[in-house]
Amino acid sequence: MSPYAATKRAGEVLAHAYHHLFGFTIACLRFFTVYGPRQRPEMAIHQFTRLIDQGKPVPFFGDGSSRRDYTYVDDIVDGIVRALGRAKGFAIYNLGEPQDDVARGTDRRASRRAPARSRC
Numbered sequence: 001m002s003p004y005a006a007t008k009r010a011g012e013v014l015a016h017a018y019h020h021l022f023g024f025t026i027a028c029l030r031f032f033t034v035y036g037p038r039q040r041p042e043m044a045i046h047q048f049t050r051l052i053d054q055g056k057p058v059p060f061f062g063d064g065s066s067r068r069d070y071t072y073v074d075d076i077v078d079g080i081v082r083a084l085g086r087a088k089g090f091a092i093y094n095l096g097e098p099q100d101d102v103a104r105g106t107d108r109r110a111s112r113r114a115p116a117r118s119r120c
Helices: 004-020 044-053 073-086
Strands: 026-031 031-034 059-061 071-072 090-095 116-118
Touching: 004 026, 004 090, 026 073, 031 044, 031 073, 044 059, 071 073, 073 090
Parallel strands: 026 090, 031 071, 059 116
Antiparallel strands: none
């Protein structure tokens, strides 16, 4: 487990302790890489879509089998609103889009596959 993942999990454990000890209603929301309008242009999603649009290969590391979830900002907002309406006790919600594989150019919003180039 990475230090980043450990701190995220530690926060959830702490939140659960407050729920247990003090009866707080707590909903932990796990966001996966969020993209959309007004996002910083150096972020991977912008680079990927720019390369796809130009018909250039999208670089990847390793053998290309790794995956990452990318979630459109409107879907995250929808998930937050839904979590607020369902919060009872303690809950953890994963807000992600597991069908998308933007790094390989198969995102449902892209109209064509991207060529891929390994950067091992």
